[in-house]
Amino acid sequence: MQIYLPIAEVSVNAFLLLGLGGLVGVLSGMFGVGGGFLMTPLLFFIGIPPAVAVATEANQIVASSFSGVLAHFKRKTVDLRMGTVLLIGGLIGAGLGVYVFNILKAMGQVDLLVKLCYVLFLGIIGGLMFFESLNAIRNTKKGKPPPRKKHNWIHGLPFKMRFRTSGLYISVIPPVLVGISVGVLAAIMGVGGGFIMVPAMIYLLGMPTKVVVGTSLFQIIFVTAFTTMLHATTNYTVDVMLAVLLLVGGVIGAQVGTRIGVKMKAEQLRILLAIMVLAVCGKLALDLLLQPAELYSLGAAGH
């Protein structure tokens, strides 16, 4: 069934969109990532104009994250306090990110920067997570106890706060900084930033994996809602028809994903996310390295 999208001004298959939404929704619920880093390239691929894809994707992430976070609330796996601290950083970061984005746009080459950002961050994060979780799985098989949490420099900072749900007593400075840097990257790369946030929470802040997913989703809702409003009022690129189709699939997928996620071991969850992140990274790297079939591309004038 073909459907005409009023803002994107293209006609696409409705079931294809529902399917894509569902697939990305499952991943979103499982890993606590918004799924934007997967969905946005997929939307480009089926012929949605990039500006519309990025803006609409933000709107869809709001829905799937909200659906996911409700499931996590029931399990009490959301650290509201940590989420709020991260969110404050995230909104500051998103504001900064939009500013940086506009400067880069004026200089040209913003596409390239976005792609390089993706390859760099996805590569580093995916690689680190992959090897870490591989080691963790090996250790459990050998029967070794997991290494005790070490006290590092993070524990020496001031403004300490107790995060009961995460079982942490740390300074608010690192979470705020994580929030800011994720916010900046999210605005530049046009994603919720969950795939950066989740590893940062696990490895930098030392939060338990189960709490990380819910908390990340909680924070993503607000950052992407902010981005959606920004796109809708400045670029007029949010296609609500496209968003509805994606999010119907997405919210159902997110519910399924959350249930799968709860049944899986933390290490397995992390290694799967790592593999996925590395796969997307590899695809983007190839795009940059191999000669494209069409060297020319069209764009609206004035950019």
Next chain:
Amino acid sequence: MRFLALIAFWIFTATALLAEDVVLGMSSDQVSINTNFDGSEILIFGAIKREEPIPSGKPIEVIVTVSGPSEPVTVRRKEKKLGIWVNTDAVEVDEAPSFYAIATSTLLGLSLRDTEDLRHRISIPRAIRSVGAPMNIENAAAFTEALIRIKKATDQYQLVEGAVKVDEQTLFRTAVQLPAALTEGNYKTRIFLTRDGEVISNHETSIYVRKVGLERWLYRLSRDNALLYGLMSLAIAIAAGWGASAVFSIFRR
């Protein structure tokens, strides 16, 4: 009715000046884009009106063009720099129609002389206006060629030679396929009669392409009241998220 009478009057007065003229019909002069719009086909047909017998010599040829609203387009070229492919040069094409279709009764080269093409801007390269590339770019023509190539690949530009059927040098008909990815606007439709490569008569009309119903309402809201539109999008997202969660928790029990 008054409109038709006007056309009839115009045809009458015009034929006084021209030996051969077009009387045009169309299956529809309006294309409505609704939710399940998936492209459209427009039938363009008509007759050639004459006061005198058919002139001897070369037969009459018919060219039909349909062009969408024009807009400036930036064409970028990728080059390998430091091992990766990046956009380097860019050329701005001042005016390129969003859609352009030509249907002819024989090969375009046979039915139209270059000077006439230049005057009426009929062929695809002539329909695009590019004032000039920046001085530092060599081979600027490659950019316009690339624009045509990319647009042709998605059927946004079409050249269908031999698609106009002409009977007895008097009746003609053709069908123009409008793709699903269509933008709003007035689509200028032109019919040229040529003999021996010379344009002997032309006729111009418009096809109105409009979004209707929900499509129109959403599009207008997103432009006229962006804040409300944004809030509505968010409200739908939150409601859908909550709804799915509620439905699933019922299933769990």
